[in-house]
Amino acid sequence: MNTPAFLRQNAELISLVVLLVVAFLLKNIDTTALISAQTDRLKTASESAAANYTKGGIIAQPNTTPRAVSSANAAASISHAIESSLRPKVVPLPNFSAINDVKTKKIKFFNYLNQLSNTANEKVVQIRTEIQRMNPQRLTQQQAKRLNRLSKSHKIKTKVPAEQIDLLLRKIGTVPTALVLAQAANESAWGTSRFATEGNNLFGQWCFSLGCGLVPSGRPEGANYEVRQFKNPQDSVDAYIRNLNSHGGYIGLRRIRECLINNGQTVTARALSAGLISYSSRGVDYIDDIRSMIRVNKLEPWQKIWWGNGVQHPCSELVQLVRPKTATEDPIHGITTPGKY
Numbered sequence: 001m002n003t004p005a006f007l008r009q010n011a012e013l014i015s016l017v018v019l020l021v022v023a024f025l026l027k028n029i030d031t032t033a034l035i036s037a038q039t040d041r042l043k044t045a046s047e048s049a050a051a052n053y054t055k056g057g058i059i060a061q062p063n064t065t066p067r068a069v070s071s072a073n074a075a076a077s078i079s080h081a082i083e084s085s086l087r088p089k090v091v092p093l094p095n096f097s098a099i100n101d102v103k104t105k106k107i108k109f110f111n112y113l114n115q116l117s118n119t120a121n122e123k124v125v126q127i128r129t130e131i132q133r134m135n136p137q138r139l140t141q142q143q144a145k146r147l148n149r150l151s152k153s154h155k156i157k158t159k160v161p162a163e164q165i166d167l168l169l170r171k172i173g174t175v176p177t178a179l180v181l182a183q184a185a186n187e188s189a190w191g192t193s194r195f196a197t198e199g200n201n202l203f204g205q206w207c208f209s210l211g212c213g214l215v216p217s218g219r220p221e222g223a224n225y226e227v228r229q230f231k232n233p234q235d236s237v238d239a240y241i242r243n244l245n246s247h248g249g250y251i252g253l254r255r256i257r258e259c260l261i262n263n264g265q266t267v268t269a270r271a272l273s274a275g276l277i278s279y280s281s282r283g284v285d286y287i288d289d290i291r292s293m294i295r296v297n298k299l300e301p302w303q304k305i306w307w308g309n310g311v312q313h314p315c316s317e318l319v320q321l322v323r324p325k326t327a328t329e330d331p332i333h334g335i336t337t338p339g340k341y
Contacts, residue, residue, distance in 0.1 A: 090116075090234040093200060096191040106297065109190050110181050113202075116237040117180040124174050124241060131168050136161035154246040173257055175241050178299035179269035182290050183240075183279075185297075199229035203240040249278030252318065259315040269294050271308060274319040284321050 094112060099105040127150070134143050139161055151157075151164045154171050158164060187204040188196035195201040199214050206225045207213050213226035230236040244250045253275025260267045273290050280286035295302045307313035308320075 090232040093191060093196060093233050097197075105190060106185075109185060110297070110299075112191075112233075113181050113184050113237075114177060116234050117175075117177040119234060120180075120237045120241050121174040121177070123238065124172060124245075128169065128172055131165055131172070134161075134165055136165055153242065155248070170258065171245050171254060173245060173254070173261075174267075175244055176267060176269040176272060176300065178294050179272055179290070180237065180240070181299055182269060182273075182293040182297075183276075184237075186289060186293060195227045199227060200233045200236050201228055201230055202233060202236045203243075205236070205239060205243065247278075250275055252277065256315060256318045259318055263314050265315070269300055270302070270306070271315070271319055274308070274321060277321075284323050287321060 091112070094108065096105055096109060099108060130146070131150070134147065139147065144161070147161060147164050147168075148159075150168055150172075154168060156164055156167045156171070158167070184191075184202040187193075188202045191197075191202070195204065195214055201213070205228045207228040208225055210224070211226075213228040215226050219225070228239075230239065244253055253272050256271055256275050257267050260271060270291055273287050273294075276287055276290065277283055282289075294300060308316060310316055
């Protein structure tokens with residue numbers, strides 16, 4: 001195994017070792033360094049005061065007391081730098097339009113998205129680990145700022161640290177790679193759409209400020225949304241997962257995931273897809289398309305007899321899809337009767 005691969009696979013262990021070493025060094029060095037610096041400052045201040053006194057007055061000196069470096073803050077900064085350096089570089093979106101063979105295009109697309117999905121979910125795991133290490137009663141200044149930023153980005157309104165931590169851990173979670181792949185293929189036309197090739201947007205995400213993205217050709221008159229542009233495809237996947245973890249429209253998806261985890265069940269794309277009812281105006285039909293893509297492309301094991309179709313499983317009710325009744329016109333009475341025929 002080469003060195004970069006070894007470092008990536010053991011990033012968490014390496015980070016922990018470095019954190020322990022840094023914490024030990026800071027604990028033993030900070031106090032001595034601070035005392036030495038304060039002694040030098042007092043000596044300088046005394047000499048300056050004596051010189052000023054001989055001139056007939058005392059001039060106020062600025063407070064130049066050096067601030068001790070927090071071992072927790074320093075360790076967090078070093079850990080963040082290590083994690084960033086170990087993440088693989090983002091490969092630009094391949095030219096999938098140039099691949100004529102459908103099977104080859106699918107394989108290359110899924111292989112490409114698989115790496116992006118893994119990286120995005122690794123970031124989620126790192127964020128969860130960071131939050132779990134926080135003590136709401138003893139937050140460092142850096143941790144408090146980080147907690148507030150995460151709360152804001154995940155639409156959590158409370159300012160109470162303990163409540164912020166609890167809600168963030170309930171909201172922030174990984175998303176099955178099968179769901180990432182299926183939605184990316186559906187939303188980006190297998191990486192060939194204009195929004196994918198020009199804006200690195202693989203999931204059709206919108207933004208609402210002028211110039212924030214690409215204007216859809218079929219946008220209704222008076223509408224102000226644009227299709228968001230990203231620096232690279234990885235940013236698009238990161239934003240997609242953050243959207244599922246934070247937006248109010250996907251609370252159903254998060255409840256399904258939480259229910260499965262609490263009952264020791266595997267979190268599948270098929271199950272979570274039931275929480276995508278707000279992702280498209282097509283509603284249930286869109287979910288059917290995503291599930292079909294998962295099944296046909298064998299993105300995850302597909303159970304013919306699925307607990308989601310029954311009532312015995314504790315999470316069954318959460319994945320039930322309410323299909324709209326078909327409205328048919330009564331040729332005799334001239335009225336519309338939902339679901340009569």
